[in-house]
Amino acid sequence: MSGTTVGLLGFAILLLLLAARFHIAITMFVVGSGIYLVMSKGELNGLMFTLNNLVYARVSNYDLAVIPLFILMGQFATHGGLSKALFHAAGTLIGHWRGGLAMASTAACGAFGAICGSSLATAATMGQVALPELRNHGYSGKLATATLAASGTLGILIPPSVPLVIYAVLTQESIGKLFVAAVVPGVIAALGYLLVIALIVRRDPSAGPAGKKASFAEVVKAQVRIIPVLIVFLVVIVGIYGGWANPTEAASIGAASCGIIAVLSGGMRMRSFLASIYGTAVASAMIFMVLIGADLLNSSLALSQMPTELAHWVQGSGLPPLLVLFSILVIYIILGCVMDSLAMILLTIPIFYPVVMGLDFFGMSVADKSVWFGILALMVVEIGLVHPPVGMNLYVINKLSKDVPMKDTAWGVMPFLASDFLRIIALVFIPGLSLWLVHAFG
Numbered sequence: 001m002s003g004t005t006v007g008l009l010g011f012a013i014l015l016l017l018l019a020a021r022f023h024i025a026i027t028m029f030v031v032g033s034g035i036y037l038v039m040s041k042g043e044l045n046g047l048m049f050t051l052n053n054l055v056y057a058r059v060s061n062y063d064l065a066v067i068p069l070f071i072l073m074g075q076f077a078t079h080g081g082l083s084k085a086l087f088h089a090a091g092t093l094i095g096h097w098r099g100g101l102a103m104a105s106t107a108a109c110g111a112f113g114a115i116c117g118s119s120l121a122t123a124a125t126m127g128q129v130a131l132p133e134l135r136n137h138g139y140s141g142k143l144a145t146a147t148l149a150a151s152g153t154l155g156i157l158i159p160p161s162v163p164l165v166i167y168a169v170l171t172q173e174s175i176g177k178l179f180v181a182a183v184v185p186g187v188i189a190a191l192g193y194l195l196v197i198a199l200i201v202r203r204d205p206s207a208g209p210a211g212k213k214a215s216f217a218e219v220v221k222a223q224v225r226i227i228p229v230l231i232v233f234l235v236v237i238v239g240i241y242g243g244w245a246n247p248t249e250a251a252s253i254g255a256a257s258c259g260i261i262a263v264l265s266g267g268m269r270m271r272s273f274l275a276s277i278y279g280t281a282v283a284s285a286m287i288f289m290v291l292i293g294a295d296l297l298n299s300s301l302a303l304s305q306m307p308t309e310l311a312h313w314v315q316g317s318g319l320p321p322l323l324v325l326f327s328i329l330v331i332y333i334i335l336g337c338v339m340d341s342l343a344m345i346l347l348t349i350p351i352f353y354p355v356v357m358g359l360d361f362f363g364m365s366v367a368d369k370s371v372w373f374g375i376l377a378l379m380v381v382e383i384g385l386v387h388p389p390v391g392m393n394l395y396v397i398n399k400l401s402k403d404v405p406m407k408d409t410a411w412g413v414m415p416f417l418a419s420d421f422l423r424i425i426a427l428v429f430i431p432g433l434s435l436w437l438v439h440a441f442g
Contacts, residue, residue: 114159118156
């Protein structure tokens with residue numbers, strides 16, 4: 001049996017185990033070990049030596065210290081009550097419009113994503129804040145839950161983004177470049193969701209009635225309260241790409257700043273602080289466990305030569321590059337039915353990245369192509385968070401709003417998914433949308 005066959009068979013087994021709901025880290029350890037043992041003819045000592053080196057190399061990687069720091073920043077924002085300030089600030093500005101509170105929820109999710117980096121955390125946190133307000137103001141359960149489920153994905157679309165950090169580590173790409181490249185597509189995503197809400201309430205005014213207009217003094221007071229949060233975002237993103245700080249230093253500043261802001265605003269108490277530390281430890285341990293499992297799997301696949309052979313086959317097949325790219329994007333959407341976003345990034349980038357880098361797209365340089373594909377992958381992975389049957393954001397929001405049937409939430413996100421697909425097509429054919437800022441600050 002050839003190495004390519006072993007690799008493909010192992011990958012198929014992995015997908016079957018994931019579809020059967022086995023834990024992603026354990027699945028990758030088992031399949032990776034199996035491929036390695038087959039390729040090395042049962043050499044157990046070699047497997048143990050490889051695993052030992054992989055674990056040391058992964059946990060001693062300085063760049064990965066940015067992950068728990070960004071998670072801690074999000075935890076401080078979550079437990080410190082910053083989400084309420086962001087929602088209130090957006091609500092005072094546009095809450096009096098028809099559908100305004102739903103739009104305010106989207107804006108608040110985008111702003112919260114700028115200091116969080118996790119879609120699930122954004123959806124859960126903003127859901128707790130915004131859902132009661134939306135329902136109290138007469139918004140339909142379908143619109144309210146769908147808006148928050150879709151807008152929660154802004155947690156990874158608006159930098160900082162944990163999946164983008166993982167992509168950067170896997171491809172040796174610049175974290176700063178990826179963060180800057182994600183800004184414009186993230187803003188486009190938020191604007192697209194706002195347009196969807198506007199169209200929905202225009203068609204059905206009762207789904208999102210207008211609220212009471214806030215006074216000028218209330219608007220000013222609410223905006224002043226979120227200035228520190230905006231400063232944190234600018235310091236982190238501009239600091240990284242401007243060369244003032246490396247990603248780990250910027251994340252440290254961001255985490256400390258969010259903690260201080262949360263304390264000064266009165267939202268952070270000892271219980272909230274301990275909950276933030278515990279939440280960071282649990283999430284970081286899970287991510288690093290998955291990373292180590294992915295390292296073993298990727299090392300085994302590399303030993304089988306499957307990714308290299310696949311890349312060579314695609315390059316020699318004569319298939320149009322755009323057809324290959326769209327096939328990859330469709331595979332991502334299908335994989336979203338059986339696994340979460342982090343798993344998709346870890347499993348597919350080592351296979352798809354060499355394929356994409358070997359093709360010509362609009363004459364782009366290798367550096368531009370690497371960043372462009374990273375943003376595209378992130379955008380498509382984000383769809384998996386809201387489309388059935390997995391759609392983790394759907395379950396998070398539906399759990400918070402038990403009176404709304406899951407089918408209503410699932411149907412409600414369809415217009416938002418349509419916006420996602422249009423945005424992805426635009427990003428494919430207009431690479432400048434993701435590369436413009438990178439070149440402007442380069």
